[in-house]
Amino acid sequence: MPKVLPATPFEGANENLAATTAPQDVSREDAATFDVLRKMREDILCCVLKPDQKLKFGELRQRYDTSVGTLREALSHLVSEGLARTEAGRGFQVSPISLADFLDLSELRVYLETKTLADAIRHGTDAWEAEIVSSHFLLSKLAAPRPDDPLSVKQEWGKRHKRYHDALVATCRSPWSLHYRSELFDQARRYHWLTMIHSRLHRRNEHLEIRDAVLARDSDLACSLLAQHIRTTVEQAVADVPGLIRGNARVLKPGKRRKS
Amino acid sequence: MPKVLPATPFEGANENLAATTAPQDVSREDAATFDVLRKMREDILCCVLKPDQKLKFGELRQRYDTSVGTLREALSHLVSEGLARTEAGRGFQVSPISLADFLDLSELRVYLETKTLADAIRHGTDAWEAEIVSSHFLLSKLAAPRPDDPLSVKQEWGKRHKRYHDALVATCRSPWSLHYRSELFDQARRYHWLTMIHSRLHRRNEHLEIRDAVLARDSDLACSLLAQHIRTTVEQAVADVPGLIRGNARVLKPGKRRKS
DNA sequence: AGTTTCGAAAGTTTCGAAAATCCAATTTAC
């Protein structure tokens, strides 16, 4: 008997996760430190903090209204997620982006996402299907954002997009696979953001096709569509993001400075 | 023309890694903070800090002779590597271990290691072959440690074992794959340690077989041997580590307390 | 002109004390 529709991602899916060792995701509802971490992560993913940008404690301290120690902890976290880098005594900076990295990232995503999806389909439940339908519905209500849409619209779309893709794989039984899949998904979001900013290309409704293949439990089709979905995104970025190939992609909207 | 034999892992292999975004591994030669991190990581992998053990700041501060802030940063790092966990306001603890986790971990390792190895073979160079031969030689000079060998022997073997496995995949072109492979390898080391402590089983010389298949560039054979190698380790642990199945594996040598 | 040396300024890292929080044992209320 199907459960009542759960709140966010999907209740049943994480039962086994609690029992294992796989790294903690964004889950802990820590107080201040985690709050700063989450904000900074989002700022990097949305290129408010731009690739290669130096992350100075002074500025960050103002921006996030917190102390050096707290900042340091958050930054340290970002480093192990791959969103920032650090060197001996010369502070932190946002990780660079490059076409090579995006290609590598995406191929590993294909490799992991398909494995994860296949397993999820194998162990799918009613509640899982329900969350897929629901999250796809929410996503489809928002048209893919255009370059000149306001930030908030893009962010909302990003949220729903993530929720949908999370829903697809929620019943996968391997916590480790889910964890790495999630990290890679976030990494890709940085590049998606660049694409959103630059591309006016209209893509056919891949999310719908994937949804239907998944609900039909057609694992092969679903995986192949998903793989295509990921690879198309790369092609779109290569075509439309100026400078990505030469390695000096520009990020629009330099971001508001707080002072002078 | 083959390069001169480089020092440790292998020079040519990491050239592309520098150019990408993949998380920084154990690479930065940071001062104090990183030193503590490395020591703590090794202590967890060798079960000196036992699974589920509460990590209190007071004790750790003595053990590693450092301040709270530094400790906190290191711990935070360990959390994102999956070696520790933390919850809201109740501190840190060593990640638990379980058979389910080991199984999950190992299957993902098979999936990633084989992909990584295949790519490494595809792009192998003379220097790569040389480092494989060399690291295998060093490994083979040490017999697999027995339960009552001293700690230092076990640790040295662990080091050489890791160096050999790193060498195998060093020419893989995907920094992200290499990074996750490496993290998973470390995770598995915790379970290997338990096995070393308990098992007297003598395994046939799998490392040699893998080496020869790799040097012969027989990708299929090499991958299948490597997969077997990983899975055998799981079976050995299931057979010989008491309590792993029931989830209360004991770690020998309770570890010296500093006080009372 | 180009290189080196030096010192001040900017920035990072480390530290431990103060504030906040949690836990368990004891008391209080029912």
Add this chain to the structure above:
DNA sequence: GTAAATTGGATTTTCGAAACTTTCGAAACT
């Protein structure tokens, strides 16, 4: 006698000042 509230001690979290390192530019020296 049990359950809720209290309280004190232990532990964690946060913070900013002190110590240290790097950076940068001006002055001195090839």
